[in-house]
Amino acid sequence: METRKSVHKLAETIHSLLGWKSHLTSNWAKSVCNIMKSVPSEESSIDFRPTNVATKKSTEKEDDELRNAISKIEDELVTLTAYINQLNTQRKQVLNEFMDLRGNIRVFCRIRSIATGENFGRLRPIAAQDSSNVLLKLAENKSKTYSFDKIFHPGSSQDEVFAEIEPVIKSALDGYNACIFAYGQTGTGKSFTMEGTPHYPGVVPRAMEAIFKQAVDSNHVFIFSFSMLEIYLGKLKDLLVPQPTKAMDPMPPCLSIQTDPKGGVEIDNLLAIRVTDFNQALRLYRLGCRFRSTASTNSNLTSSRSHCMIRLSITCFDAPERRRETNKIWFIDLGGSERVLKTKASGRRLDEGKAINLSLSALGDVIHALQKKNFHVPYRNSKLTQVLRDSLGEDSKTLMLVHVSPKEEDLCETVCTLNFATRVRSIHLGNTDTTIPPKIQLCASFIAYVISTPLTLDSEDSFFHLLNFRNGRNYRKNYKKEMHERSECGDWAPTPEVLGGGTANPSALGGKWQPKLVLRRRAVTGEKREE
């Protein structure tokens, strides 16, 4: 009651004190008092109680009770934190077992949408049969079904694409190396999927946002560093370092790929900028995108002429349950495969196309070797595969977003892309039987190689490579013949399609038309065919 009285008198006191200021009315003083009354902490923080012995004792008792309650809550908090950590560990195990069951390399296929007003020529019916099968009509009475982990039909939104990618993001926070890349013919929407537009952000900005959000929500402290580079004409270029524009400008230091004894890859001189939140990472990403090598081609007005690679390194010291202390996630917008005959590129554009096709072909070779669990994996054949060495092997999660065009005139490239992707999808890394000693494994692979030499895909590819060296001059003729036969017999695919290379690379082009070998290849990749 005393408190209430003194608060009510306060209005008069303030008014009398400031009475000479005529504009400060009693209403003003009342409203000040009302504000003070409505702040409970203010009132409760003032101790108006008389200090006699009885109340002092009861205060001590109350304090003891409060202390007990606090320590009880603290104990409960410790138990709950331990329980959350245990649940988190279980969640990570379940997620990674689930990812392993699905395969460490997952392949999605996105069919490019047709924008309104866009001249798309004749459309070849390529249709998503269901969520994991796509049907490609090769000729009037020929069609073929390709299976993937997920199909995104032309109407699929960026949200839908990202929803399928999220488990990989979680694995990256759990300490696994991860690699998400967009593959496909030029102009099929790889950059749209990865980078997106301001209205439809792509995988990279969404993934970075999710990573930072999940890191904040977790109980751990993470350290992130951001890097961005491109592989242009077979050379690495740091996209966060300004490139010289005048002859007198200093040259940025050369980037070189180093591999440590454990197989971890590091790029010397690559700028790795520490970022603490999503906005910082996004700003760096936008900056890097501005320095990308793009040019207008017959197929795409803003064609990427390089492979663009974004790396987010993640370090966490206080989480022993993580796979490793420092891991990385790569986002890669691969340069588009292209047929030089079709794009009619020349000069620099031709060189760029060749370089892109060569490295895509090398990527195909690496994936082929991994698929076959070959002792030797030809990582060193391109800068792209050297950089990705530790993100394509065991213990890493790889996600390939394959892009195809619904255009009639792109049918050949669509078949190439789908065959390449089917081949990639048949890999399941990390299943090597580790109970077998490595020497026996090596012997076994060697014996298997010798026995199967006349029949395996390895020998078949070498055979084609040999043929190509011999038939170098004839490759265009062969290619044209293949294309003609392909349209006639729809369901046969030439070697370069399986390799994923384009016409700019004679060694990856494939040689003669070999239906038997191609059919056997199909049997290995397990594609379904429909007559």
Ligand SMILES: Nc1ncnc2c1ncn2[C@@H]1O[C@H](COP(=O)(O)OP(=O)(O)OP(=O)(O)O)[C@@H](O)[C@H]1O
């Ligand atoms: N799903 C889509 N929805 C809307 N527009 C799209 C879609 N996919 C691609 N596009 C548009 O098509 C054009 C070409 O796409 P983009 O540049 O992403 O192709 P790309 O595969 O990266 O080509 P390149 O390999 O030559 O760089 C862009 O204008 C892009 O906005």
